[in-house]
Amino acid sequence: MVTLRVAHTADLDSSSLIAARALLDGAFEDAVTEHDWEHALGGIHALAWDGEELIGHASVIQRRLIHAGRALRTGYVEGVAVRADRRRRGHGSAMMEALERVIRGGYELGALGATDDAKPLYAGRGWQQWRGPLSALTPSGIVATGEEEGSIYVMALEHRLDLDGELTCDWREGDLW
Numbered sequence: 001m002v003t004l005r006v007a008h009t010a011d012l013d014s015s016s017l018i019a020a021r022a023l024l025d026g027a028f029e030d031a032v033t034e035h036d037w038e039h040a041l042g043g044i045h046a047l048a049w050d051g052e053e054l055i056g057h058a059s060v061i062q063r064r065l066i067h068a069g070r071a072l073r074t075g076y077v078e079g080v081a082v083r084a085d086r087r088r089r090g091h092g093s094a095m096m097e098a099l100e101r102v103i104r105g106g107y108e109l110g111a112l113g114a115t116d117d118a119k120p121l122y123a124g125r126g127w128q129q130w131r132g133p134l135s136a137l138t139p140s141g142i143v144a145t146g147e148e149e150g151s152i153y154v155m156a157l158e159h160r161l162d163l164d165g166e167l168t169c170d171w172r173e174g175d176l177w
Helices: 014-027 034-039 091-106 119-124
Strands: 002-008 044-050 053-067 070-082 109-113 134-138 141-144 152-156 167-169
Touching: 002 091, 014 034, 014 044, 014 053, 014 070, 034 070, 044 091, 053 091, 053 109, 070 091, 091 109, 091 119, 119 152
Parallel strands: 070 109, 134 167
Antiparallel strands: 002 044, 044 053, 053 070, 053 167, 109 152, 134 141
């Protein structure tokens, strides 16, 4: 039987964090960098366990995204993965449902970067693809991040969004989105 645990990074023991990192490495064929892993920490995790085996992970962390002159407190989803042999059984949806509850309760906006394979999951849950230009607020100023266009999805909560307008993310090392 699969159980879902929702907990802050500070409440997870080292074996759970090691299992989550290993799951992400396996799901993304060892393409998860140290920065990618760091981006998934410091927020709320949804962990899908089948007995002692971790079969799914997702987290939501706080970021600031700038849109229409406002810095929006954003719940940004990171590190979403389900073990390959357990996909298409609702585990991803269950983890997203838990994180969406956190986002609705604590943030002005939800956002995430989606792989091509995951886009149908997010669109099916009501997330909207950002159509406008993307940029990042870097130490040297605002820089266009056009290579991410088409992969950013948002869940509007308190504010109307112009999905064709510019969306700017805050600075962090590694992948900006």
